[in-house]
Amino acid sequence: KKADHDAVDHALERVELTEYADRQIGQLSGGQKKRAFVARGIAQGASILLLDEPFAGVDKRSEATITRLLRELADDGATILVSTHDLHALPALADEAVLLMRRVLIHGDPDEVLRPDNLALAFGLDVLNRGDN
Template structure:
């Protein structure tokens, strides 16, 4: 009897022909993106190129005019319900004066696992502690969230994703406006998460960082201009097409 051949596992993220319009403006034009399991993909483009719109479409927060999205072979809604995906937008829409602690924010990532009572178990508390430790915020767990620096806030919301045990992280400009310490911590953490088999799609303006951190890259300007290995995507001709000369490359 022959041994059946196992079907290959679906990619962490597979989007085909995504098209999104705002009134008469086409924000995404037949965009296709794929992120493999255990890999980091860098999403690059100028402001207004559709990066944030793409993240929202991937999460199911926007309904595209055309195209499909699969996250681990499931719909965006099902992936969210199962806690498979976590989204950290560029700017969290929160009241920074609200009296909630850093630990409380991270614990929100466990809500889907707590049941209707929202009563944290020992396992939930341990997951929050571990996530805070990984992002270097254990000593600030009782601090009110608005008292943190910009970089520390980013780390707190990434910790929320880790506490959730999400397999796919969608990070919109995770390095924007962060201090050097937070950048170093986040970079090392993303590498660790990749090594654990998790997947990341992150938008960034740091081209040098893409080459050093990412396994693949997508160059976006409302449509996909190039995709593949960072060294194949980040060529002078491709960057000129995407940025039109308004380009700043940070040194490593």
Template sequence: MSTADMSTAVKARGLTVHYGDVLALDDVDVTVERGRICGLLGMNGSGKSTLFKSLIGLVKPDRGAITLHDKDPAVARREGLVAYVPQSEAVDWAFPVRVVDVVSMGRYGALGGARRLKAADRAAVDAALERVGLTEFAGKQIGELSGGQRKRAFVARGIAQEARLLFLDEPFAGVDKRSEATIVELLRSLRDEGRTIVVSTHDLAGVPALCDEAILLRRKVLLHSDIETALSAEHLGRAFGLDGVVA
């Protein structure tokens, strides 16, 4: 492996995913360098969540190869390098768990939740809660939090985990402008620490303030470029189906 390869956070080659007859991802290549915030943009059903799920190992692609931090994805996950904040519709919020427990999972993983936290783990959990502004909500059930607060709880889990790579699937959906600004600031400070963030969003107006680069997805990668190019009318039109082409 060359030294240049060692700076890559996400590398996917030829990812193809079907759900039954539905082709959700078609030969997708993605490379994201470390220390970047990469926006994942595309219309409903364009495959954004499927791409995250493939990268995180929740969906098994028909074809394709993935490395995360130049490692096999299973190894990267086992080492705690990767954190995932799911799109909220995909989560059962009635699940009885406190905010502090969600964040603590970042230390042990969901399966080891019954283990006792050591002092250093507790300190990491407290610091993560503080960082996302949820200290006073630590003892609340996750289902009692607002949408924006839940997103922050999951980001705190990734922080407690000391993940180097964060996948956030629509963290701004249903979130007010003030909460969005808080999350954007937090993500940028995590990026400044050298972490890599891939974030899907429908808030195109917020993309320049957040992202260093963007991917336009429509089952295939239409474009992976700087923000200005990605947000040009021509490229957005293709991505969002305003070009007369039926998907």
């Protein structure tokens, strides 16, 4: 249907992949694939997006694009749940964070959750001594 084609075109434009519209997914780079999956959610009008490690294997451009898109989708009312070990990207990405280690250790503002003493609960005391958190 025309509406479906228009939704796909709009989604590809939002994720900056219009020039790759005719390529098979297997021909895309890791970052392009991640953006294509976000485009799928956009085209389908998803109100909930669940992403597992969306920045794994992506370049900085794709990371910035994905972060911007997820923030825009959240601002438009979508619910976004992201599982990530990329703690440096978390404050720009999330309004809330949950630190898990077999159970919920802390839930709240990302800056609070990412305090060294809280991270030590999940990753051990060595995180306090490294200074790269």
